[in-house]
Amino acid sequence: MSPLAPTSLPQDPTAPVLRLTGVRHAFGATEVLHDISLTVAPGSFVALVGPSGCGKTTLLHLLSGHDPPTAGTVEHRGTSRMVYQHDGLFPWLTVEENIAFGLRQIPDPSTRAARLVEMLRLIRLAGFERHYPHQLSGGMRQRVELARALAGETELLLMDEPFSSLDDLTRRHLRRELALMLRERPCTVVLVTHDIEEAVELADRVIVLSERPARVQYELAVDLERPRSPTHPTVVQAVDEVLRALGLGRGGA
Amino acid sequence: MPPSLQGRSRGLWLPAGVILAALSLWQTLSALHVFPPSAFPDPLSVSRGLLQEVRSGRLFDDLVASLFRVTSGFVLAVLLGVPLGLWLGMHARLRLAVLPLVNFFRSLSPLAWIPFAILWFGIGDVPAIFLIFMASFFPIVLATTAAVANVPSVYFRVAKEYGLTRRETLLQVTLPASAPQIITTLRVTAGLAWVIVVAAEMIAGRDGLGFAIWDARNGLRMDLLVVDMIVIGLLGMVIDRVLLRLTRIPSLRWGYER
Numbered sequence: 001m002s003p004l005a006p007t008s009l010p011q012d013p014t015a016p017v018l019r020l021t022g023v024r025h026a027f028g029a030t031e032v033l034h035d036i037s038l039t040v041a042p043g044s045f046v047a048l049v050g051p052s053g054c055g056k057t058t059l060l061h062l063l064s065g066h067d068p069p070t071a072g073t074v075e076h077r078g079t080s081r082m083v084y085q086h087d088g089l090f091p092w093l094t095v096e097e098n099i100a101f102g103l104r105q106i107p108d109p110s111t112r113a114a115r116l117v118e119m120l121r122l123i124r125l126a127g128f129e130r131h132y133p134h135q136l137s138g139g140m141r142q143r144v145e146l147a148r149a150l151a152g153e154t155e156l157l158l159m160d161e162p163f164s165s166l167d168d169l170t171r172r173h174l175r176r177e178l179a180l181m182l183r184e185r186p187c188t189v190v191l192v193t194h195d196i197e198e199a200v201e202l203a204d205r206v207i208v209l210s211e212r213p214a215r216v217q218y219e220l221a222v223d224l225e226r227p228r229s230p231t232h233p234t235v236v237q238a239v240d241e242v243l244r245a246l247g248l249g250r251g252g253a
Numbered sequence: 254m255p256p257s258l259q260g261r262s263r264g265l266w267l268p269a270g271v272i273l274a275a276l277s278l279w280q281t282l283s284a285l286h287v288f289p290p291s292a293f294p295d296p297l298s299v300s301r302g303l304l305q306e307v308r309s310g311r312l313f314d315d316l317v318a319s320l321f322r323v324t325s326g327f328v329l330a331v332l333l334g335v336p337l338g339l340w341l342g343m344h345a346r347l348r349l350a351v352l353p354l355v356n357f358f359r360s361l362s363p364l365a366w367i368p369f370a371i372l373w374f375g376i377g378d379v380p381a382i383f384l385i386f387m388a389s390f391f392p393i394v395l396a397t398t399a400a401v402a403n404v405p406s407v408y409f410r411v412a413k414e415y416g417l418t419r420r421e422t423l424l425q426v427t428l429p430a431s432a433p434q435i436i437t438t439l440r441v442t443a444g445l446a447w448v449i450v451v452a453a454e455m456i457a458g459r460d461g462l463g464f465a466i467w468d469a470r471n472g473l474r475m476d477l478l479v480v481d482m483i484v485i486g487l488l489g490m491v492i493d494r495v496l497l498r499l500t501r502i503p504s505l506r507w508g509y510e511r
Contacts, residue, residue, distance in 0.1 A: 091507035092430070092507060102415065
């Protein structure tokens with residue numbers, strides 16, 4: 001149970017994991033989010049895309065319960081965990097100890113140990129247990145973060161541009177790995193990204209936010225099994241649609 | 254020869270060569286009588302002085318006295334300064350209120366306290382410990398405060414998310430996150446404390462290496478004075494080496510490799 005749960009939704013497994021109703025947020029006189037309503041069903045993967053500075057990260061902080069919204073309600077159930085852009089790992093802990101951090105809520109030590117081994121295998125870092133984050137590449141570090149976030153009884157995974165500080169090839173690898181991990185360790189995901197291709201490759205629902213103050217401008221469902229090829233016609237077509245929604249379509253809006 | 258071994262032996266031979274060169278320069282200068290021998294003891298007379306001081310046991314006694322004072326004053330400053338720094342680092346308003354005063358005392362040469370140290374504590378261990386404390390406490394508070402205040406906020410978000418209590422956050426996040434910077438300060442401050450003990454003992458001591466220097470001066474035994482200087486320099490190096498070992502702790506390496 002997350003200590004941050006703003007308002008709890010019913011513990012029914014078919015009920016929404018996350019619900020925003022009429023959420024507004026302002027920093028002083030600057031309105032960042034304008035009337036956002038969103039319901040996230042269990043097991044779904046939602047991507048929020050939008051122009052930079054439109055309030056995506058602000059929205060994510062409201063979702064995690066770090067900040068209360070100026071108006072409206074944020075409700076979620078279960079434990080939510082965030083994967084940060086970079087440097088979210090504790091540098092004084094080894095890979096193993098960092099992941100174990102995500103297992104704190106599990107009381108039984110043998111379950112914890114088994115889960116740790118499983119997570120290391122999932123992120124393909126078995127053998128790196130005793131390494132410290134500064135001894136790993138950027139991509140490896142993000143995989144450890146992912147493992148830490150997913151290790152416990154996490155029901156809602158929040159991702160704040162988790163691959164944005166990586167090089168293109170690593171980023172593509174990690175998208176694929178995230179898709180494979182979610183297959184073994186299902187979880188509801190809300191991903192904030194400015195990378196349209198990433199959003200379309202991963203999400204069931206791509207939600208396009210407008211410029212500040214952000215509103216839901218456009219929503220697109222992508223119905224295709226993961227992991228998806230970036231050149232699959234459905235993906236290409238979806239990218240095109242999102243680009244058009246952002247006024248960047250072929251031959252102009 | 255494996256590269257690491259080669260590197261290690263080179264790391265020993267090069268400084269040894271420089272020290273040998275310095276010794277020969279010293280020998281040459283004294284042989285040329287640039288200064289009269291009474292004011293510029295040559296290496297041989299200093300070696301004889303060293304032997305004499307070691308045999309009489311006085312050198313050892315002075316060394317123990319000085320080390321005891323430095324250790325007491327420094328450890329006291331760490332035990333009080335690090336917690337105060339942690340506390341100030343976590344509370345911005347408190348920091349705003351207290352830091353100017355801490356900065357004031359940090360800027361004040363600890364030697365300025367010597368008259369008061371003697372008035373309050375007389376002659377012996379206590380005034381020296383007091384002065385070493387005054388020299389180390391304020392820099393330690395300042396550096397710890399800065400280290401804690403600069404811990405990236407993402408660590409605290411993570412701590413909150415994973416349900417750490419305030420106490421757990423302090424011990425498992427705040428302290429390890431600021432430890433590398435704190436240890437760097439401890440190294441600098443220990444060096445400072447070692448410099449201060451000599452000055453303190455020169456004026457407020459009856460023994461210790463600082464007093465030995467003063468005593469040698471009064472007895473016009475410049476050879477013994479150089480003996481004490483050499484011992485002080487060597488011990489300062491040893492102290493730094495010991496504290497340097499702290500930075501080799503695996504869970505602290507991250508702080509020194511960026």
